[in-house]
Amino acid sequence: MKKISCAIIDDEPIARDILEDFVTQDDRLSLQGNYKNAKEALKGIMVQPVELVFLDINMPGLTGFQFLKTMTNPxxxxxxxxYREHALEGFEANAIDYLLKPIAIERFLLSVNKAWKFLRSSVPEVAEAVSNTNDFFFVKADGGLVKILFAEILFIEALKEYVKIVTKEKSVITYHTISGLEDKLPAGKFYRIHRSYIVNIKAITSIEGFTVKINKEELPISRNERDAFVEIVASGKIIAK
Structure with missing residues (x-):
């Protein structure tokens, strides 16, 4: 997992300390600078560029908005x-988010989630690259990369912004969408039976009514998918040789 390089720019020492504490607790962030004003930050960021800044708006000298205007590639x-009244102006400046002081840790984490999606979701990474000729792929989990063999997958379950990949040996939870993982799976071997579930056809123990059984697990089939799914499974056409 490539961390997001970031800097804090704020003229209030207490605010900087709180933000630094929050940043250092988040494994997705790497703090490169903690600056007490915009002029100091400009010099520091020229030497040590960052991808993200936590930027105070009201500062002596250059304001946060003026700071951004001085940069060619902010x-x-x-x-x-x-000051809540700056919120609209902040969003008009294409900010990822706007944090109102005093900042709560939960609200900070929500902002980092938005930053992560913005800065990382569109960047191709080794973990995301899967060739159709491979029999595996990698996902980011537990602070590293975990190799998942297609043949070992029993089913995949959506958990809001995460998915749980259940294999014969373990369960892996990764920050991903179920639709994104569906695109990575080999055609003809998996079927999305429900908006929250994808199953490995070969792993199915039985189908009863609107339920798929895989070992001791019982998974729901959506009413819209049930007839087509049963017909395809019964015909055996879905299993690619």
Whole structure:
């Protein structure tokens, strides 16, 4: 997992300390600078560029908005301020988010989630690249990369912004969408029986009514998919040799 390089820019020492504490607790972030004003930040970021800044709006000298205007290629921004009236102006500046002081850790994490999606979801990574000739793929989990063999997958379950991949030996939870994983699976061997479930056809123990059994697990089949799914499984056409 490539961390997001970031910097804090705020003239209030307490605000900087709180943000630094939050940043260092998040494994997705790498703090490269903690600056007390915009002029100091400009010099520091020229030497040590960052992808993201936590930027206070009201600062002596250059304001947060003025700071951004001085940069040719500004980093992504999460504004931090004690003044709610700046929210609209902040979003008009294409900020990822706007944090109102005092900042709660839950609200901070929500902003980082948005930054991660913006800065990482569109960047191709080794973990995301899968050739149709491979019999495996990698997912990001447990602070590293986990290899998943297609043949070992029993089923995949959507968990809001995460998915759980259940294999013969283990379960792996990764930050991903079920639709994104569906695109990676080999055609003809898996079937999405429900908006929240994809099954490995060869792993199915039985189909009873609107339920698929895989070992001791019982998974729901959506009413829209049930007839087509049963017909395809019964015909054996879905199993690619």
């Amino acid at each position: 980093p992504a921004v999460i504004f931090t301020t004690a």
